[in-house]
Structures are given as C-alpha cells and as structure tokens.
Amino acid sequence: MRTVIFDLDGTLADTSRDLVNAANHCFRALGLGDVLDPVADAATAMRGGRAMLTLGFDRTGSHGPDEINRQYPLLLEAYSRDLSRHSFLFDGATEAVADLTARGYATGICTNKPAALAERLMQDLGARAAFGALVGADTLPVRKPDPAPLFEAIRRVGGDAGRAVLVGDTVTDRDTARAAGVPVILVTFGPHGRAVADLAPDAMIDSYSELAAKVAALIG
Numbered sequence: 001m002r003t004v005i006f007d008l009d010g011t012l013a014d015t016s017r018d019l020v021n022a023a024n025h026c027f028r029a030l031g032l033g034d035v036l037d038p039v040a041d042a043a044t045a046m047r048g049g050r051a052m053l054t055l056g057f058d059r060t061g062s063h064g065p066d067e068i069n070r071q072y073p074l075l076l077e078a079y080s081r082d083l084s085r086h087s088f089l090f091d092g093a094t095e096a097v098a099d100l101t102a103r104g105y106a107t108g109i110c111t112n113k114p115a116a117l118a119e120r121l122m123q124d125l126g127a128r129a130a131f132g133a134l135v136g137a138d139t140l141p142v143r144k145p146d147p148a149p150l151f152e153a154i155r156r157v158g159g160d161a162g163r164a165v166l167v168g169d170t171v172t173d174r175d176t177a178r179a180a181g182v183p184v185i186l187v188t189f190g191p192h193g194r195a196v197a198d199l200a201p202d203a204m205i206d207s208y209s210e211l212a213a214k215v216a217a218l219i220g
Helices: 016-029 049-060 065-081 093-102 115-124 148-156 171-180 193-199 208-219
Strands: 003-006 106-110 164-168 184-187 203-205
Touching: 003 148, 016 049, 016 065, 049 065, 065 115, 093 106, 093 208, 106 148, 148 164, 148 171, 164 171, 164 208, 171 184, 184 193, 184 208, 193 203, 203 208
Parallel strands: 003 106, 003 164, 164 184, 184 203
Antiparallel strands: none
16 A cells, blocks of 8 residues: 655644743752754754753753753653643645545655654544554654654555655654665755755655645655
C-alpha cells in the first residue's frame, strides 16, 4: 500500500511554545530565568528537550552535560503537565491527511517525541484517529535518524517501504528518509522556513494544499 508517514513537531503541529515553556521551567528552577524565547528558539525546540537544555546552558555558561541528564526527565514532567496549551495543527493538515486517506494512502506518524506524550498531544488536538499508527522516540531501542522507526511506522499501517514517503521539517527527517531509501518532503512553514531547501529534499511544500500532488509525483 502507498504510505505517507509524518513527523509531528514542526510538521503536523506547532508545539514550540509549550516545549520552550517546559525548558524554561527547568531554567527558572535553577535560578536562570526564562532563557529561551518561544519564537526565536522555535527551531531548537523542534529538535527536542536535550537540544533546548543544551542551548540554554550554552547561552548562560552555567551547567554541563551532567545537568542536562538531570534536568531532562524534569523537563518531560513539566511538558507532560501542560503539553497542548499553546500547540496547534498547521493550517490544512487535517484536510490534507483526510484527502490522502480518501485517495487510498495509508498514513502514520514517526516522531522523536516520547510515544505517550505524542499520543496525548494528538488526542488533545483531535487528530489521532486520522493516523493508522504512531511510532515515538521510545517505541524501539533506536530513534530517528535511524531508519528503523520509519520502517516500523510503515509496517504498522500495512504499507510498503518501496512506495512510501516521509513528510518532515528537519535534517533529522531528511537523514531518516535517506537511510531508509524513501523520498522526503520537507515543509517550509515550520521554524526553519525555506532554509530546508539547503537539505536537498525530494520535494517541498509551502502549504498542505500542495501535499497530495507532491506525494503522487513521488510514489504514485
């Protein structure tokens, strides 16, 4: 079956403000104040909790790798308490997924967010039922850019890796697709904007209204 697998953060949904708020919770507890900005640091937020902690500690010159390891579970706890207050699906995402399903494509999610948090977020956003499967950072022993989570997401929706495409927004998604030997479509409405062109994706979309045509051109 033809299959379209989506990244979550920065691709299906803008989650940057809630992620940054969780990181700033950790920084405030350490007496550092609100180190990250939800707009200026959105691209870092899309790379996950450890990336935000690393940036914050680099910016303040206050802590090293050991503190990142200590703070990471605290960041996840803070995020879990309030993971969808400001998050929202990008315009047209719901309609695009419904259109793909109507055209006979299977759809799933492959994210580096912990699976339980990703499941809750998609439920909160009212969109989980639109996808046949969700594979998170801890579903397997490895995570993106290892191709195994992508292959697992394809398998769970009954798809064929030879007729699959990954939709994402970062170099991690590009590298995952390359490692799996599947084409990648990168969105330009995520925090990296049109700079994703530098990653040489197989296609880009400026809005979800363009997705079906780009998918059809790549995998039929």
